[in-house]
Amino acid sequence: MDIDFSEVNYLVNPCSRTLHADYQQFLLSLIGMTVIDIDGENSNEWRVISTLLHGDEPSGLIAIHRWLTTENSLPRPKTNIRIIISSVEAATHQHLFRHRYLPDGVDLNRCFNEESIRSSQDGANKMLDGYLQRAKLIETAIREVNPAAIIDLHNTSGNGPAFAVTTLITPNVLSITSYFCDTLILSDINIGAMMELNFSCPVVTIECGGGTDDQAHEVAYQGISSFAQCDSHCALPQDKAVQILYKPLRLVIKAQRKLSFSKHDEGYSGVTLRENIEQFNYGGCCDGLLLGWLDDNGLENLEMLNDQGINVIDKYFKMVDNKLVCAAHLKIFMASNKTDIARTDCLFYVVNNVSNHL
Ligand SMILES: [Zn+2]
Structure with a gap:
């Protein structure tokens, strides 16, 4: 597929008429990366809504379309809103919302740090330059309007409750989070994601929940409506308590190790996770909880690096007989039984399950 990565619509x-009757027709009418500007009451201030960095994560687009078309006329937000719809080609490739990125492409939300994505690509990926160019165009489209706040809407690959992720906690980050959900993860993981860039304003990634879950679309819609309508004199008002x-x-499986999912121990080589691993996205995981099974290489199959690059897998997990079990009280996020995502990204995210409500 030939894509013009230099083009922004x-x-x-x-x-x-431009918005069409439904989000599917609207998406199919777009050609490549699209920026939509909506006038607000205060035309000197901007907020940015980013979506479809991943082509298989529809909640943001569905909610934006609903927000734009729910009344007879366009909504009138408090400030101008710039919407950035990024991976239109991937989202419309073959079937709608099946592809995180194009078959020969790379993950666009790993392309905001050129060095790290280049070093992670063994051999030349012929589309990498194009993806890097698109990441730059997204960054430019954001900087152009010098926004007061940015939200980036995603879906988790497995089912689970909505949560937010940020690299810096401020009162406004807590407020923005509260419009969507009640859990905020402070992350210092550097993987070249858009939210790692410094835009001198709050940047909040919202993981709305699973992409086929109507509740996730609803979370995105309600959140966008509140985000667009909140007053911006100094601090934004907070809706509810946020944990x-x-x-x-990130728990990752090492290269060349086999990954399977099953109800029972099948004696497979490599790592076998429980088929229902997604259910542990809800609530916490207790010390001793069975997550799957390991071959003779045990925890060696897996890796979990801390911020100093030290593998701390055995602080969180242990092998009992050949069972993979939690060695502490944990909370896990974004567990999925989709093998390709689990392999190429990570099996899931882990945090110590501290239950201090702030
Ligand atoms: Zn995503």
Whole structure:
């Protein structure tokens, strides 16, 4: 597929014909990365809503379309809003919302740090330059309007409750989080994601829940509506209490190890996770909880690096007989039984299950 990565399509206060009757038709009418500007009451201030950095995560687009079309006329937000719809080609490739990125492409939300993505690509990926160019265009589209706040809407690959992620906690970050959900993860993971860039304003990634879950679309819609309508004199008002979880670690399976999912121990090589691993995205995991099974290489199959790059896997997990079990009280996020995502990204994120409500 030939893609013009240098192209950005702009829509300003689009009319109902441009927005089409439903989000599917609207998405199919877009050609590549699209920026939509909506006038607000205060035309000197901007907020940015980013979505579809991942083409298989529809909640943001569905909610934005609903927000733009729910009344007879466009909504009138408190400030101008710039919407950035990034991976239109991946989202419309073959079937709608099936591809995180194009078959020969790379993960766009790992391309905001050129060095790290180049070093992680063994061999030349012929689309990498294009993806890096698109990441730059997204960054430019954000900086152009010098926004007061940015939200980036995603879906988790497995099912689970909504949560927010940020690299810096401020009162406004807590407020923005509270419009969408009640859990905020403070992350210092550097993977080249958009939210790691410094835009001198709050940047909050919202993981709305699973992409096929209507509740996730609803979370995105309600959150966008509140985000667009909140007053911006100094601090934004907070909707509800938000629990903060500190510094998640990524549990990854090492290269060349086999990954399976099953109800029972099948004696497979490598790592076998429980087929229902997604259910542990809800609530916590107790010390001793069975998560799966390991071959003779045990915990060696897995890796969990802390912020100093030290493998701390055995602080969190242990092998009992050949069972993989929790060695502490944990909270896990984004566990999924989709093998490709679990392999290429991580099995799931882990935080110590501290239950201090702030
Ligand atoms: Zn995503």
